Amino acid sequence: MRTLILFALVGLGAQLVDGSLGMAYGVTSTTLLLAVGASPAAASATVHLAEIGTTLVSGASHWRFGNVDWKVVAKIGIPGGVGAFAGATFLASLDTSVAAPLMSAILLVLGLYVLIRFTFRGLNKQNLGKPMRKRFLGPLGLVAGFVDATGGGGWGPVGTPAILASGRMEPRKVIGSIDTSEFIVALAASLGFLFSLGSQGIDATWVAGLLIGGVIAAPIAAWLVRHVPPRLLGSAVGGIIVFTNTRSLFNAFEVADAVRWPVYAVIVLGWVAAVVHSWRVYRADTEAESVEAAAKLEQERRDALVAELSRDDDAVTAGRPQAPRD
Template sequence: MRALILLGLVGFVAQLVDGSLGMAYGVTSSTLLLAVGTNAAAASATVHLAEIGTTLASGISHWRFGNVDWKVVAKIGIPGAVGAFAGATFLSSLSTEVAAPIMSLILLALGAYILVRFTAFGLPRGNLGKPLRKRFLAPLGVVAGFVDATGGGGWGPVGTPAILASGRLAPRKVIGSIDASEFLIAIAASIGFFVGIGSENIDFAWVAVLLVGGVIAAPIAAWLVRHIPPRILGSAVGGLIILTNVRTLLRSDWIDASSGVQAAAYLVIAVLWVAAVVYSVREYRRDKERESVEAVESELRTRAGEEEQASA
């Protein structure tokens, strides 16, 4: 019972992060399932089954708040579903001993990407309003869908930063569109896992509690996306994902590190993680101060122009 309550809380927190940041539900949930000993294919299948419900709820919530661009959803979601099905069948064909470290490596890379991306660069806002081409979104969808299924998460970490980096879509619409299109990826990946491993290795009670936690969090996250600082949240989540998956890898048969090496690695990661969060908080405050100054200067220039017109 305690494990189910914990999973429900994980589902809630993971969806709260995902709906606010456009990523990390699958990565966070899969990381926990791997940490408690679930095999890689079953962990990813469990998460994707839960995501059918959470992504539907999240997509509807984002749509109601005006955060979804349906053209982007169509252009990236359908190719993403193809990539997700392929990734699910590929992961299902690997042995548990091989799949678990591979999945942890993918999750570790995604966590590092999230941490560096949001800590160092924040959110680009350059080319707002310019159209996003299908020749960009379709290959991105295939790659992101494949990574998502094989890594137990990755649709957001691959798709969201790539679209944000283009600067052509408002951040809240990037997040809403990625969350809405993930519904297609969750369905395709789930079908792929049923084909690959069947249903006997999937604990549907775990699916249910992850789903309930995520559905409760979805409307809250859709509202928070307008208010929460993504830079700080990205740094915090990225560090957590890195720490957990390094732990899995150090304890795997691939490395089998001693307790002393493990402790040293955790200490280094924790120091870097705290430093990243502190830096993000500082840069966020600087950005807000800069925006305030620019707003005041713009208002003063406008008033000066109006006074000149009146005197003329």
């Protein structure tokens, strides 16, 4: 029961992050499973089995709040499923001694990407509203699905920033569409692992815990996507992923303490600096938006006053007697 509760809490936290950022459920959950000793293939299989349920509920919740573009879901989700099945088959064929460092390295790169992406980059809005092209979404889904299955996560970290960078969709619709299409990816990856591994190494308690926590968090996350500052959350989660997987790589290659502790210190200091920077930028943006909103409201009041005075002048003019003509 203790294990079930622990993994339910992990699933809840990971889904809150994923539903708010459009990424990091798989990366966060797989990082934990590797830390407690699961094999890479079993860790990824466990997470993807749980994601079948969490992504289904998450997609329904995002649809309920109007965060889903179904055309994008179809264009990216189907190639994503193909890539995920291939990635699961590939990972299951690797020896554990090779697969573990490979997965940690992939997760480390994804963690760095999340950390840097949300700490330093804003949103490009120049192309907002333009349609997403199939020739862009198809290859993106194929690559993201393969990375997701081999790394135990990656659908969101690869897909979400790429679509955001295009500037063609609102952030909430990007996140909702990515989370919804992930159901296809999770199902395809799970089938790939089950065909390759059977149930070997998959703990039903772990799957149930991650599933329960994720299902509870999914509706909350779909609502929070409109209110949580993504920049701050992305910096915080990215730092956790980078630190944990750096530690896993050091353990795998038996790096000496004289090297690992200075690296840990640099990571933690950089992580804290990133979170502080994100918080300051968020506050500055919020204040700027407040000033802009106040100025807009004041201008609207002035325009209304000018219009009212103009109407009064017209009424006075209309009530004056006309001068007699000669």
